[in-house]
Amino acid sequence: MNAKRNIWQPLRLLMATALSLSLLSVAVYTVAASYFAQYKDGEMVRISFEAEDNAGYSSLSLLAHLHDYALQICCSHSFTTVVAPGDRDGNAGRFSLQPSDNIVKGNYRSELRLLSNPLKHETWYQISVFVPPEWQDSTVKVVAMQWHGTRDFLLGEPGRMPPLEITIVDDQWLIQKAFDDKVVSTTDRLGNVEAIVPLAKVQLEKGRWLDWIIQTRWSSSDDGRLAIWLNGEQIVDDQGPNAHKDLTGPYLKAGVYVPSWGYEGTEPQIAERTLYFDNIQMIQATNALDLSNDRSGLATR
Numbered sequence: 001m002n003a004k005r006n007i008w009q010p011l012r013l014l015m016a017t018a019l020s021l022s023l024l025s026v027a028v029y030t031v032a033a034s035y036f037a038q039y040k041d042g043e044m045v046r047i048s049f050e051a052e053d054n055a056g057y058s059s060l061s062l063l064a065h066l067h068d069y070a071l072q073i074c075c076s077h078s079f080t081t082v083v084a085p086g087d088r089d090g091n092a093g094r095f096s097l098q099p100s101d102n103i104v105k106g107n108y109r110s111e112l113r114l115l116s117n118p119l120k121h122e123t124w125y126q127i128s129v130f131v132p133p134e135w136q137d138s139t140v141k142v143v144a145m146q147w148h149g150t151r152d153f154l155l156g157e158p159g160r161m162p163p164l165e166i167t168i169v170d171d172q173w174l175i176q177k178a179f180d181d182k183v184v185s186t187t188d189r190l191g192n193v194e195a196i197v198p199l200a201k202v203q204l205e206k207g208r209w210l211d212w213i214i215q216t217r218w219s220s221s222d223d224g225r226l227a228i229w230l231n232g233e234q235i236v237d238d239q240g241p242n243a244h245k246d247l248t249g250p251y252l253k254a255g256v257y258v259p260s261w262g263y264e265g266t267e268p269q270i271a272e273r274t275l276y277f278d279n280i281q282m283i284q285a286t287n288a289l290d291l292s293n294d295r296s297g298l299a300t301r
Helices: 002-035 059-063 257-264
Strands: 043-047 068-072 079-083 093-099 109-114 122-130 140-146 162-169 172-179 195-201 208-219 223-231 235-239 251-257 273-283
Touching: 059 068, 059 109, 093 109, 093 251, 109 162, 122 140, 140 273, 172 223, 172 235, 195 223, 195 235, 251 273
Parallel strands: none
Antiparallel strands: 043 273, 068 109, 079 093, 093 273, 109 251, 122 208, 122 273, 140 162, 140 251, 162 172, 172 195, 208 223, 223 235
């Protein structure tokens, strides 16, 4: 009897230690996600691509709040600060992607990213984009802006379709949302989500600056809210689910991302994909700028 006790006591101790470590890992992950990985109400980020910008190259430095945003690029040509094209003063960020580029984060991309925004809180974004006149139309999707889901790694979740995408296909801007109300997303559906919903299609304009304003309340349930204005005209007014059921909400990524190049091969006729960005803002607050009614509240140069 004593021998049996001697055998089981170390095993119980080992199991208890493993359980404690697992619970500690979950607690640390929860605290990190809640306090470091997402913005708090009242916080604001502005990216002007001027000298005062505080850019980094690591998601870890972004999580540590050492930088305002992180660049995900492979090469010297992937991102440059240039004199803004068109009728805009000051600088702009030039994001460029070539078929010969090295893979970044699993695919062909030249992007910046922010931290996550919390679920069930109101957030406003503004992004100015310039599509150059020489842009070649193609049926292959180019992601200019995406709000990327923050999957719960400890639950073993797969990658999923972003909660919001603003993309270029042919000569159109396409806007779609995706959501999943499962605690753990699975791979048995398209995009590994509950649904993918097209929201709008807008004619692509080249050679001029386009000002996007996005208002969100990220949620995987019916209290979600998504409104989008393009050059002052509302093009999306959507109520309902628009996120995944994660610990933290989506995070903004902007630049040039062509997922099909990684999955299906590059396009022989496309030598380069380039977009220009300026005046990227994120305001984590209810009616922070009320941009839908009064664009004078928007910070400008």
